Amino acid sequence: MPVDTKAVGKEWGPTEYTVGLEKIREYANAVGEKSPVHQDSAAAKEAGFRDVVAPPMFCVVYSSPAVAPVLFDPEVGINFATMLHGGQEFVWGDPVCAGDVVSTKVVCKEIFQKDDKGFYVFESISTNQDGQEVCRGTWTNIVRGVE
C-alpha cells in the first residue's frame, strides 16, 4: 500500500513532564555523563544552573511521552513492526533542571515515499514552565516494505 499522507500537519499534545532529580541522575549514569552538574545541586548552582541540570540528550526522556503515542496513531498508519529510527536532530535552548515542568507538542511535518520506503517526519517542540523553548526535535522514522 502506498503511504497515506493525510496526517501531515496534524498536531498532538501538549504533554507535560515534570523533571525529577533522581531521573536526571539515573539518565546521566546510563549514558556515562560524569560531570557533577548532573548529580549534585551545589555543583550545578555553582556553575550557574537553577538546580541539577539534565544532559542535553535527556530531551529524549521528556519528549518521548509526547512522541511515542504519535507513532501508534492510526491516522498516521505506521507499521511499527518494520519501522526504523532513521535520523534525529535536536536543537537546544534553555537548560532543563530538576523541578522544571516541560510541555511538548508534536506536529507531523512530512510523509513521503522513496522506492519501497515510507518516511515519516515529526517535529517536537518542548517549552519550560516559563514559556522558554528548551528543545526542538526532528524525528525521522523509516518504514520498510511499502509498495
Place this chain on the structure above:
Amino acid sequence: MALEDLKAGDSLPELKTTPDKYLPHRYAGASGDFNPIHIDAEFAKQVGLPSNILHGLWMMAQVARAHTEAADGDPRALKRLSVQFRGMGFPEQELVVSSTITDSSSGTVTCETVAVQGDNEVIRNAEAELASGQA
C-alpha cells in the same frame, strides 16, 4: 579545551566506551524505551537480528557526550546535533566517536562526527554545533 581555539580541520578528543551486557537494560529504565529488540537477545533473533542491539538514542547520547566533554562538560555548549542511524550497534563492543571541526567562524564550532564499532559505522553524517555555554 577552549572552544575559541578550535579551527577547521582540528579533531575533538575521541570518545571510547564499551557498553556492558546489561547497559541496554539500564538505558531502557532511564529512557523508558523497553522495545524488546534492545533487551531480549532471543526476541531479537526471532525477528531476524543477530542479537539484541543498542538503542540508537543511547549511541546518539555518546555522540553528544563527545562534544560536551570537549567543552569541559558544559551541557549548554551543545546547541544542535543531528545524526543518521545506519548500522546496528551491539553491547560488549567498543564504540568510538570521532569528530572533526568543519567550521569555526562566527562564534559557532561546527563538527562532522561518526560513531563506529570496529569497521561498522553505526552513526554517520552527524553534525554538531557548539558554542560557548554561558547564555
